[in-house]
Amino acid sequence: MLFLVFFVLPVVWLLLAATKTDDQLVHGNPLSFGSWHALAENWTALTSFQDNAIFLWLRNSAVYSFIALAITLCVAIPAGYALAMNHFRGRRTLLVATLVVMLMPNATLVVPLFLEVNAVHLIGSMWSIILPYSFYPFGVYLTYIYFSTSLPRDLVAAAELDGCSQFGVFRHIALPLAMPVVALVGFFSFVANWTNYFLPYVLLPESDQFPVQVGLGTLLNAVPQFNPTVGTAAVQRPELALATLLAITPVLLVFLFSQRFLVAGMLAGATKE
Amino acid sequence: MSTASTTARPVRSPSRRRRATWPGRGGHLFVAAYVVLLIAFGVVPTVYAVYFAFTDAGDNFAGLANFVAAAGDFRYLSAIGHVALYLVCWLVSLVVLVVGLALVLHRLRSGGVSRVLRFLYYIPGALAGAASVMVWLFVLDPTVSPVSFLMRALGFSTFGQVVAPGHLPVLFTLIAFWTGAGGWIVVMYGALNNISPDLLEAARIDGAGAWRTAWHIQIPLLRKWIVYMAILAFAGGTQLFVEPQLLSQASVGVAGRDYSLNQLSYDFAFQNNNVNTAAAISVELLLIGLVVAGVFVARSGFFDAD
Numbered sequence: 001m002l003f004l005v006f007f008v009l010p011v012v013w014l015l016l017a018a019t020k021t022d023d024q025l026v027h028g029n030p031l032s033f034g035s036w037h038a039l040a041e042n043w044t045a046l047t048s049f050q051d052n053a054i055f056l057w058l059r060n061s062a063v064y065s066f067i068a069l070a071i072t073l074c075v076a077i078p079a080g081y082a083l084a085m086n087h088f089r090g091r092r093t094l095l096v097a098t099l100v101v102m103l104m105p106n107a108t109l110v111v112p113l114f115l116e117v118n119a120v121h122l123i124g125s126m127w128s129i130i131l132p133y134s135f136y137p138f139g140v141y142l143t144y145i146y147f148s149t150s151l152p153r154d155l156v157a158a159a160e161l162d163g164c165s166q167f168g169v170f171r172h173i174a175l176p177l178a179m180p181v182v183a184l185v186g187f188f189s190f191v192a193n194w195t196n197y198f199l200p201y202v203l204l205p206e207s208d209q210f211p212v213q214v215g216l217g218t219l220l221n222a223v224p225q226f227n228p229t230v231g232t233a234a235v236q237r238p239e240l241a242l243a244t245l246l247a248i249t250p251v252l253l254v255f256l257f258s259q260r261f262l263v264a265g266m267l268a269g270a271t272k273e
Numbered sequence: 274m275s276t277a278s279t280t281a282r283p284v285r286s287p288s289r290r291r292r293a294t295w296p297g298r299g300g301h302l303f304v305a306a307y308v309v310l311l312i313a314f315g316v317v318p319t320v321y322a323v324y325f326a327f328t329d330a331g332d333n334f335a336g337l338a339n340f341v342a343a344a345g346d347f348r349y350l351s352a353i354g355h356v357a358l359y360l361v362c363w364l365v366s367l368v369v370l371v372v373g374l375a376l377v378l379h380r381l382r383s384g385g386v387s388r389v390l391r392f393l394y395y396i397p398g399a400l401a402g403a404a405s406v407m408v409w410l411f412v413l414d415p416t417v418s419p420v421s422f423l424m425r426a427l428g429f430s431t432f433g434q435v436v437a438p439g440h441l442p443v444l445f446t447l448i449a450f451w452t453g454a455g456g457w458i459v460v461m462y463g464a465l466n467n468i469s470p471d472l473l474e475a476a477r478i479d480g481a482g483a484w485r486t487a488w489h490i491q492i493p494l495l496r497k498w499i500v501y502m503a504i505l506a507f508a509g510g511t512q513l514f515v516e517p518q519l520l521s522q523a524s525v526g527v528a529g530r531d532y533s534l535n536q537l538s539y540d541f542a543f544q545n546n547n548v549n550t551a552a553a554i555s556v557e558l559l560l561i562g563l564v565v566a567g568v569f570v571a572r573s574g575f576f577d578a579d
Binding site for chain 2: 011111137191221226
């Protein structure tokens with residue numbers, strides 16, 4: 001139960017902090033509700049920061065994450081399916097490559113990726129973020145495991161007897177059964193994209209292109225208690241708490257919607273509910 | 274997971290039979306787009322890293338000069354030390370606590386409660402990145418922290434005292450555990466659910482208590498997942514970047530901008546305009562990742578589905 005407190009208390013505190021003035025934050029009971037009025041004040045102050053930058057950042061995050069998510073699904077599901085069902089040349093190499101890349105944290109490649117993107121003059125383009133996000137080997141691996149263990153063989157055989165082509169089997173048999181793994185890959189890739197900090201931090205020089213994670217860093221720099229050199233455009237701590245809350249809300253919503261697939265899909269072969 | 278009845282769940286073992294498969298051709302079409310991305314964002318950056326690591330600013334072959342330059346930098350050894358220390362804290366706490374909590378959760382067994390708990394444990398996982406660092410900046414600042422009484426009891430009254438360099442490995446472990454452990458607890462819990470109830474029943478009949486059942490049956494059967502988790506956590510841990518970067522912003526330099534290897538690589542590339550030395554550090558991190566991944570792929574039953 002102590003651990004439950006450890007996991008949940010900071011989030012609860014964050015919710016409450018957004019409803020307080022900075023003074024209440026320091027002197028009040030940390031687990032008390034401030035006031036709706038203070039929340040409205042914080043909201044006004046936050047949205048006036050750099051001319052409503054917070055919404056621009058949230059929008060950027062949504063654009064990057066959702067486009068990348070769509071591409072990921074279109075790329076990873078067929079690839080994982082083929083790895084499970086087809087014995088094409090180079091299949092094993094591709095599997096090993098997928099595993100190796102999957103186990104290598106992508107942050108290592110951020111600086112080299114910058115060099116690559118720089119070489120093709122795409123620095124500052126949103127595609128320099130979206131395309132690397134779309135490359136999601138873990139999603140391919142999950143799909144491969146799922147179809148290897150959960151695609152009923154007799155269904156496939158029956159479809160083939162009926163004259164279904166490979167593509168027909170994929171469309172009419174595999175895809176309808178793929179919902180759990182689609183939800184799972186979708187959820188994981190969305191969270192990974194939304195919470196990524198290092199890649200956009202390095203690849204996007206302009207503030208108006210920041211995703212919200214990098215934007216939070218900008219806000220942090222404007223909080224006097226954390227950065228005494230800040231000038232007149234100061235941000236109060238409750239505003240930063242509110243911004244953080246806005247940054248995590250979409251992920252929590254997506255999580256709520258896809259929660260029941262998560263455990264199931266994580267365990268290959270245990271996806272039968 | 275429907276938890277209405279735990280005994281009636283079909284226990285499935287992955288079929289050992291070869292699935293219906295087709296020969297070649299069509300497969301290539303299915304994987305084409307993925308292969309393009311794999312080359313563009315897996316292979317090419319790696320080649321770039323290696324190329325820059327072994328050349329100088331004038332594109333001439335430089336041998337190991339960049340690696341020597343990186344290793345000779347006064348911040349290099351301390352960065353390795355920081356990351357190593359953090360990794361030890363992180364891996365030990367992760368393995369011990371996650372397995373322990375999953376076992377506890379599994380013993381609770383009452384559907385509704387454990388479902389709510391699983392959800393609550395997982396929430397911080399959705400808060401990775403800068404957001405989780407923000408949350409912890411507040412929690413670690415005694416003037417506003419929800420647990421300020423605890424911090425004052427430990428003798429901290431200012432944020433600066435809390436983020437003293439000696440405390441950083443523990444603090445980063447806290448943050449990483451908070452964001453990373455929940456998801457793993459859920460995974461381990463699922464793996465525990467996959468253990469045949471008959472086995473646990475047999476152990477109970479043989480007189481094994483909760484401890485012995487956990488130690489002799491459940492933990493050995495979780496081994497693959499524990500190893501998997503440790504490997505991923507190790508690889509991820511070498512990547513420390515956002516936490517020290519933001520903490521150094523917030524603490525006005527108490528935590529350095531060059532605390533971790535990735536920060537050092539970043540600094541070389543963008544502060545000193547020395548991409549070659551930065552690439553050398555990337556190559557070193559890549560090698561670590563490659564070795565870890567290689568050992569794992571070779572040793573684990575990752576092709577079980579085949």
